[in-house]
Amino acid sequence: MFLNKCIDKTLATLNRRCLSKTPINFESLSCKLLVVGGGTGGCSVAAKFSRHLKKNNLIVLDPSKNHYYQPLFTLIGAGAEKLENARRDMKDVLPQECTWIEDEAIEYEPKKNTVRTSKGHVIEYDYLLVAVGLDLRFDKIPGLLAALSKPGGVCSNYSPKYVNRTYQALQKLQSGNAIFTFPNSPVKCPGAPQKICYLTDHYLRKRGKRNNVSISYNTSLAVIFGVKKYADALWKICKERNIQVNLRTNLIKVNPDRPEATFENLDKPEEKFTTEFSMLHVTPPMATPETLSKNKDITNETGFVEVDKNTMQHVRFPNIFTIGDCSSSPNSKTAAAAAAQSEVVYKNMLSVMKNKPIHEMYDGYASCPLVTGYNKCILAEFDYDLNPLETFPFSQDKELYSMYVLKKNVIPSIYWHLMMNGHWNGPATFRKLMHLGFTDKKSNLHV
Ligand SMILES: Cc1cc2nc3c(=O)[nH]c(=O)nc-3n(C[C@H](O)[C@H](O)[C@H](O)COP(=O)(O)OP(=O)(O)OC[C@H]3O[C@@H](n4cnc5c(N)ncnc54)[C@H](O)[C@@H]3O)c2cc1C
Known part of the structure; x- marks a missing residue:
């Protein structure tokens, strides 16, 4: 508890922001970037773009009043955490500099660059990020x-x-x-x-x-x-x-x-x-929400948004990207994967906006803190090829108390204070530092 408070305080100081209510703007229903889904992936990318785009140019569409940090659910179910610590008001998590429309996308018309909502709005966009997760x-x-x-x-x-x-x-x-x-x-x-x-x-x-x-x-x-x-x-x-x-x-x-x-x-x-x-x-x-999977223009046969697994760009519509659980990229669906994807999506979308070639590549990184008791955890980290891609300079297939503390106390603070403000792209930089820049991915021997 004390550790949680210390981490929260430090990160909050580094990242101070106003918590006033984000107004809902129904006047401007066209924008430069439309983000559908304000969960883990959508919010992190919206936060990155909020530094460049004016309020009316960045719309986040999401019907939910709540934003949940779902990885905490495991500990809540075990009685080791409280549900209130996994929940925030959506208005407080989304960036101040976006327009939040509390409504649901029900139809995507990628040839017209529009999305239709359940309340009857038609939102026109230049660029679209689909981040509606799994139902x-x-x-x-x-x-x-x-x-x-x-x-x-x-x-x-x-x-x-x-x-x-x-x-x-x-x-x-x-x-x-x-x-x-x-x-x-x-x-x-x-x-x-x-x-x-x-x-x-x-x-x-x-x-x-x-x-x-x-x-x-x-x-x-x-x-x-x-x-x-x-x-x-x-x-x-x-x-x-x-x-x-x-x-x-x-x-x-x-x-x-x-x-x-x-x-x-x-x-x-x-x-x-x-x-x-x-x-x-x-x-x-x-499954992906039916409101998405029925839109065959942008989804594959299993209902996921059909993107290039490395660039996260749509295979038929270059102004459409996706992030998180609803993506066709064959990674393990985790918030950790969305963090690693967020910088790739952001930089590649920026390049497309500037008519430049895209360079950023997602390697399929995902992590799964396998909690194996009330004081131990195996931190699994791996890539598209299911090769371990470990952050720490020791073999992570051991049950460790330190990894439990990371899961329970450190990662939630990183999520709320860094990732939701667009400042966390996964541990790749730490991994390089920890391994002094050398990692033999295939054999997972850290040189
Ligand atoms: C029990 C549990 C344990 C987990 N443990 C871990 C873990 O230890 N580590 C880890 O990295 N990950 C973990 N995860 C997975 C992680 O929470 C998800 O992978 C991550 O939240 C996916 O982010 P997302 O943005 O794709 O979807 P979400 O965060 O689910 O957000 C989707 C958003 O889209 C909105 N939406 C849906 N339909 C529409 C629509 N039609 N129009 C507009 N908005 C819409 C929803 O309201 C929601 O806000 C866990 C998940 C659960 C449930």
């Missing part, structure tokens, strides 16, 4: 929404609406099965579905209840984690802590009246089984 599709699992609407052991860290249920379920957990799921769809933060599993194990051990509870992690994936170096470490942890990992096992139904969940074996779809649970932590299926 949580709890509705895709029959019975799940009904189960989440009543008291019981069904919970999910993924939504601010349900995240507090996780800690309630944890506190009530005395015996039986605790099941954690990973859906058969792209997800944001692919490490989060198993982080809460390790936290549950630790919680129960601290209270002497672990032997009464059987823990399983049922994942649709064929691996425990995409990067072999960290997967090896995680398999070891699961073995040591008696966590049963069931690969290619997908949640298909939740009984809304009884604590029972049904799974399918993705390799043998005829093989289905139903199991009882005391706690069921669900990572819901996810």
